[in-house]
Amino acid sequence: MKSPVAAIVMGSVSDADKMRPAEEMLGRMGIGVITSVISAHRQPDKLRDFVLSAPQRQIEVIIAGAGKAAHLPGVIASLTILPVIGVPLSSDGLGGIDSLLSIAQMPTGIPVATVAIDGAANAGLLAATILALKYEEVEKKLKEYREELARG
Amino acid sequence: MKSPVAAIVMGSVSDADKMRPAEEMLGRMGIGVITSVISAHRQPDKLRDFVLSAPQRQIEVIIAGAGKAAHLPGVIASLTILPVIGVPLSSDGLGGIDSLLSIAQMPTGIPVATVAIDGAANAGLLAATILALKYEEVEKKLKEYREELARG
Amino acid sequence: MKSPVAAIVMGSVSDADKMRPAEEMLGRMGIGVITSVISAHRQPDKLRDFVLSAPQRQIEVIIAGAGKAAHLPGVIASLTILPVIGVPLSSDGLGGIDSLLSIAQMPTGIPVATVAIDGAANAGLLAATILALKYEEVEKKLKEYREELARG
Amino acid sequence: MKSPVAAIVMGSVSDADKMRPAEEMLGRMGIGVITSVISAHRQPDKLRDFVLSAPQRQIEVIIAGAGKAAHLPGVIASLTILPVIGVPLSSDGLGGIDSLLSIAQMPTGIPVATVAIDGAANAGLLAATILALKYEEVEKKLKEYREELARG
Amino acid sequence: MKSPVAAIVMGSVSDADKMRPAEEMLGRMGIGVITSVISAHRQPDKLRDFVLSAPQRQIEVIIAGAGKAAHLPGVIASLTILPVIGVPLSSDGLGGIDSLLSIAQMPTGIPVATVAIDGAANAGLLAATILALKYEEVEKKLKEYREELARG
């Protein structure tokens, strides 16, 4: 019996701290995590190989965090029909409005599921809501998490 | 054997034209659609009843379109663990940046999958990427759609 | 004889420092204060119960502070006909423009009285201007406060 | 027995169409309306006289609509302890973000209750929520209005 | 023979550091300075008296610095035909875009000469360019200053 797996991709090791909450949330939801650092712009071939091989690696959802021009989630989405969740990362100055727009404003045909600026934890949760449709164990953990939230 | 169903909710009948592409895309992907007009602010009880009864109605993904303060997707997400896709709708003046921020900037714990401003077609496609994980028929149609896009 | 009471609601204990000036101002204006931490998204049922029971608790004005998507004041307003005052709270990055838009841009039918970003003290004062219409003691304190301001 | 009265002030006759919904809503709520066109900048003395004489005219709430630099609500608030509701009016180009910021970002001490851009109807409703605390007839009409909204 | 005098007004003592460069520049240009702290909103009567008495005090240009809603320069301009220079002051969060819009977007009839955010030194220089039309000594100092700038 298959178990749920999600990938986390970021463009630079300097994004690791901001993306860690996605890893932690996926772990908490009982979802396996494959984390990679691949730049859409500096390593287009490596990214392409990674995305095209995702299905063989049982990856069902891809979370991509990126700052500034933040093309990473959109480029990934152009190469797969798996759900892609984009996390706009803030940087000095514009506070992430650039990455929010670059990720959210995708053209018709290739959607990216955008979460809040620096919202990596919610990216993990969104992956869980998606995988919960298929994996009862994830659904159970998600319900427990929500009940815990409701208790405050 | 279950067939895939998604719900579309909008706050006002005046949003119907902007949300129609979501309906059409879901139809094209072989996903059943239940469309409702319910305001998060004017009809909180009706919205609550709708969301809480979604699982019995086989709804697996909820698409919500809203303009301006655009609380609809977030309020729906607060009441369910189903994946919620938010479509920021533009209005005069601010061009939809208000609804984009109101939908995307959700707090930790309750994610909304935000698409582009007036991106209803992509909301339908995003629902398809999610349901394609579970329904082979949807996956097949999604692949065909993407191949068609690639042919230009 | 009834005495004036206002409620302060915030979504997270981390908002307490920013909302304290509302408490202090209400106290200075001789208005009783009931402060609660309830998240609109994580605790929708608790929030609902709180708002629906507000009239029995003699609450006449509700002040709600929230950051980012900042749905709290609007969700409260959807559940009551009491005046609701929204305080947009700033967060890193966007400086509160997200919460200002999310609170101010309410749809027709359900208004929220929005004050400045991080303007909790003014939320308390606005509550006082409202309650001063009914409670002479509040009117007196408000006049004294304004005279003090005028002296510089 | 006193009956409720609200004032509507706008800076220019060209704002009349955008402010009419406030008049209509106040009328529907059984609140008397005194509408004036006075510019904060071009007619500071006339505005001052108007605001200082408001209490004698039984005015209990003042609604002020203004575009661009939009000082009108704030200048009124500086001259009275009555609740002042500000309606940011949109104009070409910036879509009203200038007037929203100019009205909402008031300094500590002098609050203005800001509603949505071009949200004159909600300004009328907000006045009704305030006056409903004191006038049972207004409360009754407000409840009926909300029930009507809830029916959709 | 008359000597040139400019006034500097700010709404709060907390603005003093940001406005000091205006004082210094006026001093360097040989222009007398009268600095006052008067809030447009908290002290409307005091401000009115100050502005109306400016001509008797030989004041020919008024520089006003203000943050957030920043009505001070516009309110001063509504009370005088002297040239009024507005300095938008930054505050946390929005970085001064609110005060820039509130000062620059004045309605037809009552202009304010707006300088850069936190541009107090340039406000002093702008006053000098104005007074240089009338006072040769100021013109001389201004030319010297510009030559010094040109030398780098």
Next chain:
Amino acid sequence: MKSPVAAIVMGSVSDADKMRPAEEMLGRMGIGVITSVISAHRQPDKLRDFVLSAPQRQIEVIIAGAGKAAHLPGVIASLTILPVIGVPLSSDGLGGIDSLLSIAQMPTGIPVATVAIDGAANAGLLAATILALKYEEVEKKLKEYREELARG
């Protein structure tokens, strides 16, 4: 006896309609007007010659209108110690926020007196407030204008 003269410069004949109110206002204030179309970027030499020869032509104030990158007022100010008034002109899309920032955010040393987006009439009035310090006839007309405004 000298009579007051102001120059109006714009970068393109397509700006003429938006700048006409400046001409009209200057005329109304009894100020002579010299209007020129010179692009800062396409005709730097012509602009330079124009600005350097302004004093010989009795020009005492220069009004410059520009859209988008809107360097015209700043480039003029770099070449003269006369007061320069900048009028940000709106264009499609950004509504003039680009030209407002490009004109207002001048560096220390070289101020530009910025008015509202498309605020050409106020640019003319601002020139009048400046010239009224020196020309009694302008002061008289300015007072009359303001009294007319005050009458509404």
Next chain:
Amino acid sequence: MKSPVAAIVMGSVSDADKMRPAEEMLGRMGIGVITSVISAHRQPDKLRDFVLSAPQRQIEVIIAGAGKAAHLPGVIASLTILPVIGVPLSSDGLGGIDSLLSIAQMPTGIPVATVAIDGAANAGLLAATILALKYEEVEKKLKEYREELARG
């Protein structure tokens, strides 16, 4: 002897009108033009093939126009060391600020030369300034064009 060639790429035929000025300007500068419609997101393989084959086709500069998320120029730049010029295209609502940020805010390592929103003519000219370094004929035409501009 080689003659200069530039490519123009756009994501959709609906962008053709906005990109035509680039074609015309390149033609005027004596630069050969190869125009293609290829979507970065819908046709990633076709785009890849096009970019990788550009050198064989003698293309020396690539101009790419895109709206909204506007990844096209950046994705092209990730696949080539030729200079890539990005033209942010406006769309309803946000006026092109989304595409401007998505194109300009590229990460270190992969630059895109960004021109103004809807600045296709300038993209053609920028290509000409680049090719003028190598092709005397282009330099000559560019000088003539600039002289023509200077004549006004």
Next chain:
Amino acid sequence: MKSPVAAIVMGSVSDADKMRPAEEMLGRMGIGVITSVISAHRQPDKLRDFVLSAPQRQIEVIIAGAGKAAHLPGVIASLTILPVIGVPLSSDGLGGIDSLLSIAQMPTGIPVATVAIDGAANAGLLAATILALKYEEVEKKLKEYREELARG
């Protein structure tokens, strides 16, 4: 045989740290660098002389960094047909959106190649992509650099 040379210009010594990555990148690409500090506004004559003499100094590309109103790149471009690369520099408050708009939104006829806010390294790289068309040594170094990036 000529060797490639690029100029770096900035308006103030305080910009030196932000512009250093451009110097370093040009050095790494084997391009000679001439760095100058010249203000467009405070030193228009010096700037003019510098730009007009650039061809004699073998300069083929000019990189200009500027903050706030950021006219420097555009003013340089108005004086030369060499390619001009503009680097918007961030400053407190607006985070560089002012300089980005001031540099990117150039009028038709005079383009500036704009890179990211604080993107000096990419300005150096963009110069290298331009000079690589003409200088094989630069092309070789650029390819090596990109291969290094691709290795991660």
